[in-house]
Amino acid sequence: MKSKSEIMDTICQLEHHIADDFESQDLEFKQWNDRCMEENVMKMIRYAVCMANGGGGSVVFGVADRIQGIDNVLKGVPFDVDIYELQKRIHENTVPHLTPSFDEIFYKNDSIRLLVMHVIPEYPSYMMPNGTATIRRGKECLPYNLFKDDQ
Incomplete structure (x- = not known):
């Protein structure tokens, strides 16, 4: 899992790189x-399960993929998105229950808000209530059952 300062340092490098260049076993960027809103919540649930099964990690929400330049990359997350509601929804939709922590990172005179979900x-x-599960392998979330034998 990456610290808030490590993530901030990485984001600064997006002026000349794309986010995918920095994605790894324990770091993912998502727009x-x-x-x-429901699509975002479901994405968070899927990534919480994936990262947890892969040993943990951080997902940064509000960053565009495959684009260079800070002004183009930082799309942000609306200020009215409630972190506690996100934690509640993720907790309710993971088996066993999983409650990630969140950091907020602000840019451009606090006009852009990024959310960092730490798992x-x-x-x-872990799995979703419907029984599906994924596991983080490198930069990907893969079906969990592919790796059951080596867990």
Whole structure:
């Protein structure tokens, strides 16, 4: 899992790199969908499960992928998105229950807000209520059952 200062340092490098250049086993960048809050919540749940099964990590929401330049990359997350509501929804939709922590990072005179979801697993495997699970391998979330034998 990355610290807030490590993530901030990485974000500064997006002037000349794309976010994908820095994604790894314990770090992912995702753009926020301003049109559909439920899609964002489901994405958070999927990544919480994936990261937890992969040993933990951080997902930065509000960063565009495959684009260079800070002014173009930092899309942000709306200020009215409630972190406690996100934690509650993730907790309710993971088995066993998982409650990530969140950091906020502000840019451009506090006009852009990024959310960093930190996932620290406590149990050996997590899934969504429908029984699906993924695991982080490198830069990808892969179906969990592909790796059951080596867990």
